[in-house]
Amino acid sequence: MGGLCGGYSRSQIPCKTGIAVAVCQWDELKLLDTLSRKYEFALFLDTGMPRKLGPLWCRNQGDITVINPYDAEMGNADSAARFRMMAQTAVDAIVSANPDGIIVFWNDAAEKMFGYSAGAAIGQPLTLLMPERYRLPHRQGFVRYMQTGVAHLIGGTVEVHGLTREGHEFPIELSLSVWNGIHGPCFTAIIRDISARKKIELALQQKTVELEKANSAKDSFLASMSHELRTPLNAIIGFTGTLLMQLHGPLTPEQVTKLSTIQSSAKHLRSLINDILNVAEIDSGTMELHPEPIFCSDILEEVAARLRPAALNKGLLFEVAPMPQDIQIHTDRRILSQILSHLVNNAIKYTEQGRVEICCNRRKEHEHHYVDISISDTGIGIRPEDQRRLFQAFTQVDTSSTRRHGGAGLGLHLSRKLAALIGGVISFHSEFGRGSTFTLTLEGQVP
């Protein structure tokens, strides 16, 4: 183009009132050459300051039309208009640059994010939006892409930092794509301000660290207290038992009653401590499993023998339904017994009259064998609205100060965790006022 622009020499470019003519670096403006074929034009800048590529004011047969550099790169006015419409309403900042890395499109969100108006940003290099440390790598990457077509960022999303007009850095998520402009490859960046997300991530990380610390403090507290808590209780239970056996001489009926109360309270406390320690052990992943083949009839008889007296004391019928003798499972005996004890205990505890029944069935589903062990009662049942809270730790349905049933609300929570540990699940069905059935389902062995 030499000294001519749009068919005019520098001095011939018509000067409009109030608007200084600005023709910037003649050689660089290939764009002008293209436009000059379409328009008889002059290039002005609203500020009067020479600038590389601002919005182009073109005079086309007497009318002044604004030609945006982006439209000029796109070539196709329809596509450009459609893109502009979409991009202006986007929540993310959308910035396009021409093959020289000069901003040619800038949406409203970009203005809000970086603090530059479209007029101030368009025509500036992309590096304006980055902290100093990114500028050299950006230029090198740009040159490499232009020469070799090899790009590291294009087509992907990266987390970097942006720089506002005030010089404030903020974290952004940047997705970069490339498209063919009429003068070579152009770039469009979709930029999301992730300051809020980063703040939340950081807070979460800090919370996680705090929680991990608190958790490991709790674990070591429980591990060391485990011994300290259980040893004295065992001594109380053991020596009360010896006294009750009257080996050291006869006791009065009142002494027997009081010693029995001491013994049962200590046992209650020990079982509560055991439950809490068990939950801690499961949570810290230190509970060991010792699976072995078990006949269901054996384990159910064992649990029933232990808990039957409590049911009979309340005047309840207590039954173990007849079952095939050969139903077998391969699991940890102590854990299974613990789960069943919790469920049977609950059935007895929450039933005032009627019966508690234990039954065991096997079934086959999709080539898998399952064993269902159910404990049914004719007790108080559970209201539908209370049912989703049952398995939460330290949760009891009846929280009134006059509640009739003691307990920590830990039995079902622990049972569900123990069941998961041995690959089982606990389900239930309950009708308020009529009774409940809790079922433990385990993988069975092929008969």
Ligand SMILES: Nc1ncnc2c1ncn2[C@@H]1O[C@H](COP(=O)(O)OP(=O)(O)OP(=O)(O)O)[C@@H](O)[C@H]1O
């Ligand atoms: N068979 C049942 N019938 C009616 N309600 C039940 C039954 N089993 C459990 N619940 C309800 O579920 C709640 C939670 O049971 P869970 O066994 O976890 O705690 P708990 O029996 O109250 O105390 P813990 O078992 O720790 O001594 C109970 O408070 C009770 O309201």
Ligand SMILES: [Mg+2]
């Ligand atoms: Mg319970």
